[in-house]
Amino acid sequence: MKEQKGIWLKYGFYVAGLCCLAVFILVRFQKIPEAVIVDGIEDHGELYHMSYIDLFGEKIEDKRHYRKRMYDPNRDINKAEILTFGDSFFEFPLEKPFSLRLEDTLNRKVYHANSYYIMEYLDTVNYTKDKPKVLILDVVERYFPYLFSTKHERFLDQNRVRRNDLYSKIFLEDAEKKYTAFLQKSIFSHYLYSRVNTIKFNTLGYLPSVIPKYNRDPLIVFHIESVNDEVTSVYYEWEDDEIEDMCDNILILKDRLKEKYNLELLLMPMPNPYTIYHNLIGDSRYNDLLPRLYKGLEKRGVWHIALMAPFLAADEMVYHRTDTHWNKKGQDIALKLVMKELASFDTRN
């Protein structure tokens, strides 16, 4: 009897071992093969992907297909009339990219690069100084200190060159992330994973630490970076000197771009969703980073777009409720303001 019992457990280990070997190999592909990914899983906000809780699972149409056009290898930066740089707001896959909307509305060539490191990028792609052109830089509010504060500046991971040889495949650097993605998205485990998280949320109020705050009506979820104890948070108490320092560094960037490339910097500080909607969850604390930045930029004559007031005044939500990025309405407001600024630039030049 014991022998038989032993056999099923032993074979159980063999089967488990083989399954794990399959997973071990699968996560080492650049992208986990589509055959094992749940259909339509990408059509959700990123905050759903950080929790897999049903309440946050509203569908958002995936507009990833625009990327092909945005990153068409035939695009030439030197032929573009407008350049856009920045973070994921210009990159966001669930809306038509801002650079393409700008291009289609103005009927002028727009070149986009998903990078904060403008000078290095322009050097690398051999951008040649030409007639005055506009470079629009989007920086989300919470990353200003990382980019422009002398005290807090840090090298962002995104520019690091990653190895892609057999060695790095075996000793996968971000193995845990990839296994988690597999667990969350694969047809073998997604259903169970999202069920467990939803039950935990409904019964125990469980929330993953990356989304510590949310509001049910109207539904909106917030990311931790805006509400933690770090410098990215809306609670961080900025000294006037620190704000001045950031504005000075932005001015240096503006002057360098003008001098070296004849590029006119148009800075678009992107408010955190929490900055706009913190009142919804009864939290009145806000460190006034954006208004203070606008003031500092104004003082230094740095051309910028102040989105905070129009976003606050908007009659609809300007962010996706389950994502940290803007929705079409938010883009529309920004687009309108950018167009106005570009028109004034054209008249000036």
Next chain:
Amino acid sequence: MLFNSLEFLVFFPMVIALYFALPAKYRWFMLLLASYYFYMSWKVEYVVLIIISTAVDFFCGRKMAALPDKSARKKYLYLSLVSNLGLLFLFKYFNFFSRSASKIFDYLNQSFLHWNVLHDTYTLKLLLPVGISFYTFQTLSYTIDVYNGKTKAENHLGKFALFVSFFPQLVAGPIERSSHLLPQFHREFEFDYNRVKEGLLLMIWGFFKKLVIADRLAEYVNEVYNNVDQYQGFYNVVATYFFAFQIYCDFSGYSDIAIGCALIMGFSLMQNFRRPYFATNIREFWGRWHISLSTWFRDYLYIPLGGNRVVKWRWYYNLFITFVVSGLWHGADWTFIVWGVLHGGYLVLGYMTQGIRNRLSKLFRLNTQSGLGKLLDMLVTFHLVVFAWIFFRANGIRDSYALVRNTFSFDMADLNNLNLFRISSDWIISLLAILLLVIIDFITERSKIRHYLNALPRLMRWALVILTLLLIVFLGKFEEQDFLYFQF
């Protein structure tokens, strides 16, 4: 690779399946590769340190075995000691001693010397290799034992390398002795249902302790201990009690998983915890807490210093110094030294006052062997240990001082403002989990829990296992918190 990671969840079944599928004579090789992979998935380069330790100690062991005269073996013992402790010093203690020396120099200079000298603190930018304190101690015990003729030198380099790097206990123990573990690598283990079952159950219990209890309590503890100026009184007291259970569940949970892992493959690792908070005095506590380390220090430091077979003051000194070194082993910071000093002090004071306490007990006709007497002893011991944990957990001496000071500034207003410990599901689960742990430890203290489980109908046993798994899935914290003992 952490035990509580998905990476391990994928790695482990692969290793077990391969282990049982391979002919017995090739298994050591597979385990060695798996162990190196396990270590290298944390930081590839640092495997070199394990290889150096392995090579040096294998060489020293072989050389010593060939020499009949103990004095002739000495140079190889020194070579092993210098290379292992040298690596440990370089990676773990150099910066600490350099900074401390610099601070002492600054103090002396400002107070007495008044030299007009500028100096920089020289520090190395080295990452502390995970588990270095564990594997260097394990491999050191081998060379010391070979030197003393207590164990034979290993002839098989591969199996010796496996002894140094065996993945279940590589990064956080139990610190095994060569005489116990090495011979097991020469044996062949068949698949044994009962053994495998026992190993799996132990692993499940270890995961429960780590994920459901330790990591849940960690949230409160971290909040208070990382913001010492914001909390006082009640908060500090609760956080410190919670830390006592957090560290116990964290470390004993790790040990259970390690022992369970090894047991599935047939290897028996030494017991590392025996319900430490049931100890009735500090000496007993150290016979129940991190047993593999305390016996290591007993055998390789305390006894060579003379143990208790010396004059009284020297005995106290031996005890005290052993605990100070033990504190330093846990971390390169003054807080750990204070923690060691406290435990050494408790023990020495305990022995010094033994006579007086016995006389007082007689005078007041107190029966220390009664249930109530034992309970009182247990409570006193527990609170002494808990007090010392403050220094162990605090982020530096300044913080530990603030914590102790603020803990005793108890304010009733705290109770009206319990934002952090407000009644929530997390709070209730934490308390229930601690209660469950105490009950299970209490049962185990009286008799083996396995006897209770075996007495249950099979269906009930399965139901319990499934319930524990469900509790882990639903109540566990899966946001990958490092095991506390990884930093040592």
